Amino acid sequence: MTENDKAQIRDLGDEVYLIDTYMADYDGITAAYLIRSERPCLIETGTARSAPAVIKALSYLGVGPHDLATIVVTHIHLDHAGGVGDIAAAFPDAEIVVHERGAKHLADPKRLLASAGQIYGPVLEEVFGLLRPTDAARIQAVDEVDVIDLGGGRTLTSYHSPGHAKHHLGLLDSATGDLYVGDAAGLYMPETGTMKPATPPPDFDLDSSLRSLGLFRQLAPARLLFSHFGPARHTSDALERAAEELRLWVDAVRLSRATTPELEHAVAAVRDRTRARYADLAAMPDVDAKFEALNSTETNVAGILRWLDKTKG
Template sequence: MDNVTPLGGDVYEIDTRMAGYSGITAGYLILGDRPCLVETGTSTSAPVVRDALSSLGVGPDDLATVVVTHIHLDHAGGVGDIANYYPSAEIVVHEKGARHLADPSRLMASAKMVWGDKLDVLFGTLAPTDAARIRALGDTGTIDLGNGRTLASHYSPGHAKHHVGLLDSLTGDLYVGDAAGVYLPETGDLRPATPPPDFDLDVALGSIALFTALKPQRLLFSHYGPVEDVPSTLERSAEELRIWVDLTKRARAEGLDLDHAVAMVRDRTRERYAALRADEATAEQFELLSGAPSNVAGIMHWLDRAPR
């Protein structure tokens, strides 16, 4: 299938075709004795993911585990649908997100407030998952991939309070979710992901430091794809966070409202990103991946809670 890319080590990147776009959200299948899907994508992506798994020989009773880095709808919106497709799979999530997968009503209500009419088009509806099938992770945990291979889970908040990074014992791949920002392979751009309500700069920087200490061989971004230059990429992740926070602080100090703060930050960071100087489709894709309004709103929310 044209949306499946082998990455070596029995790992396959799946373009979930979020909202019909390519290159927005990746899921990853780790094949082996106990096949594991990392990230489901959105609810509307679930049939795309199912077809990709089928093309790789994974049938309804073959998938052992579904694990999500966090419960935002672009990563976990398809959990309920995927759980229905694969009745033998255990669903693994951090303990702070588990109840929202069992009963998504509050999560969907808050998403509706943020996204309004765009919600159905971008994400669809997260279906509930039987609580008995959900395994809640603490600050660390282990997922059995078979033959002694494991995914080690490491709590990594800052982007979201229910976020984990996942380290593959065989390949050294680290599934970073959104904790290291979003990466655009076409241009090599890296930009932070700092949405409300959970963003916290100090906590986010701590998670990036944890990722560095884990010494992964490769970073697998949910947005989007593999990156092999690990140390400098994580350094850039931290630098991007600091730049966006400093600029938002400046806008706040000048008394700008949110719209004007977004405009200022967008203007002053524009030169950092080749994507915004590329064709219109690439620029649009980058804004979908890491929108300036969401980023600035999240930083503002953090500044309001923790005056500096």
């Protein structure tokens, strides 16, 4: 393994490792996590294109083909679960855990890929690759609350946390108090401490999102582990900030929509409303650009507009 490959891995303590999936060749944008417990568990896989790098990192961390016990995805969006089929094939003894609303799409991803194709068009395969089917017999579907055995008395409890997606899970490690938040708390940019919401269509729902953030606060986690990107320790402040960002974006889009339903008008309104708020991020254009590529303002505003239309504003 080269020094560059080793830089892909960060030891977070207590046998928890962040693995940078190098989504679309960007570093520091999408993370998978290994809990190297008695029953090793991978949380998130990254895209299908990221799978070879993730498999290589697991091998470097001593996880052989028959060692990985569980693969868990917080939700089935392709930046989080696109590599499930490839990684499941490389680790044939691993059980795949997903919310019940997403299970059928991992077994038969045709509809999921068709939907993603409508959004991303010809760049779908270039950016994400294609999600391979997973044997349905290996998929464990969970609902509201469930427990995953990590061995040695250590567990990972899954909590249904919709709002970003109907099939979203938060995951709490009993040994560390780490809460894997997926996209339910939005994006965290460690370079500046900036947080932004993740509100894409078709599932975004403000009320569900705020309830999920309230649930996360009740869990009193020691640390938040963001899929985008990395650990945050000031958990109460971060969760409150996540809720604040959601309300601010929705308010800006709602006011814009009262004047015109045009997407471009709402995008401009959000950018104007948040310009000072995100000044530190704007001062780092490379960081700003890579997170915008992952989580564009246009896509998030489109999700909010869709929700407003469904709820009659």
